[in-house]
Amino acid sequence: MTGWWERWFAGPGRCCLCGGPHRVTPWAGVWDRICMSCRGRLHRIHLPVCPRCGRGGTRGTTCEDCIHHPPGVLERNVAVLRYNAYAKELIRLFKYRGRECLALPLAEMMAERVFECGIRANALVSVPLHEDKLRRRGFNQSELLAREMGRLLRLPLIPVLVKVSPTLPQSRKSRRERLKALRGAFRVKPERIPGADQGTWLLTDDVYTTGTTLLECARALKAAGADRVCSVTLAR
Ligand SMILES: [Zn+2]
Numbered sequence: 001m002t003g004w005w006e007r008w009f010a011g012p013g014r015c016c017l018c019g020g021p022h023r024v025t026p027w028a029g030v031w032d033r034i035c036m037s038c039r040g041r042l043h044r045i046h047l048p049v050c051p052r053c054g055r056g057g058t059r060g061t062t063c064e065d066c067i068h069h070p071p072g073v074l075e076r077n078v079a080v081l082r083y084n085a086y087a088k089e090l091i092r093l094f095k096y097r098g099r100e101c102l103a104l105p106l107a108e109m110m111a112e113r114v115f116e117c118g119i120r121a122n123a124l125v126s127v128p129l130h131e132d133k134l135r136r137r138g139f140n141q142s143e144l145l146a147r148e149m150g151r152l153l154r155l156p157l158i159p160v161l162v163k164v165s166p167t168l169p170q171s172r173k174s175r176r177e178r179l180k181a182l183r184g185a186f187r188v189k190p191e192r193i194p195g196a197d198q199g200t201w202l203l204t205d206d207v208y209t210t211g212t213t214l215l216e217c218a219r220a221l222k223a224a225g226a227d228r229v230c231s232v233t234l235a236r
């Protein structure tokens with residue numbers, strides 16, 4: 001049974017992910033704006049998580065992936081969803097089918113996670129696309145997420161990272177091969193960022209798989225003088 005205020009204000013409404021009918025008050029938080037069907041298909045990562053990559057189900061201890069490689073320049077990643085079939089589908093719709101209206105709810109989930117995990121960043125920086133890829137796709141999904149997050153967290157989005165070499169398809173490569181292929185792929189412009197040595201830079205991307213892209217971006221930021229680099233991704 002819904003309260004009179006909900007009947008009064010909600011109207012039929014729509015799920016913010018699938019667009020299906022979903023009754024909700026306009027000011028409801030992101031999870032309440034998602035319909036039951038979508039909620040059932042998403043696997044939300046519950047805290048505590050792996051302190052390095054943000055993977056769930058580890059009861060706060062370092063996960064089996066992270067334990068096998070030394071801590072890198074990326075201090076910490078946090079993520080919202082497990083990278084299951086529905087999370088993949090959402091990212092595909094957003095990234096390749098241009099469903100840009102997904103940027104706000106996805107960014108809202110990410111901003112909420114950053115806040116819950118106590119990450120206090122000074123600026124956001126998105127993972128860049130190589131200019132050829134950007135031209136083909138028309139937009140950078142990480143930047144779109146970062147822009148919405150910046151609005152929600154009241155943080156500036158500073159576009160200092162550039163991807164200087166294109167990445168070849170690397171889904172079958174090992175972590176070590178990926179790292180080698182990405183070495184030097186990102187640059188910071190200008191080479192020294194004024195004020196970078198204070199506080200935390202928060203990188204944004206859609207998914208953390210092996211973490212190599214974020215690690216390389218963090219390396220470039222650190223080389224340009226960044227004090228601390230953390231990251232947030234939608235999925236892990
Ligand atoms: Zn839905």
Ligand SMILES: [Zn+2]
Pocket residue numbers: 050051052053054055062063064065066067
């Ligand atoms: Zn981990």
